Amino acid sequence: MHGRPILRESIEVSLKQSAQSNTAMIAKVCERYYIGHKAAMRTGHPVEENVSEAKKSKVDLIVMGSHGKSALKAAVLGSVTHGVIHKDMKIPIPIVRR
16 A cells, blocks of 8 residues: 555556646747747546636637546546536637547
8 A cells, every 4th residue: 555655646646747748739839929828737537627717717619629648538538628618618718630
């Protein structure tokens, strides 16, 4: 049982590094085309956190992918995108095919 907290921390560090790398890549694309953008990293339920941040930041647009990259991708394919688009937020949400 002693290994589990270390494994959890290792996974969290890996996920944070991946998120930071992806965020930096997306920021470069936005800057290249003079598109305003904001990055926020939060923990919690992905759908609720996306919706909460969008409302808090008063965004004009949310761009989402057609599927996630989680270890359980086969079981939850597109569940975050599906959840966000069904929240009826009155914000355009184009879906990018991956």
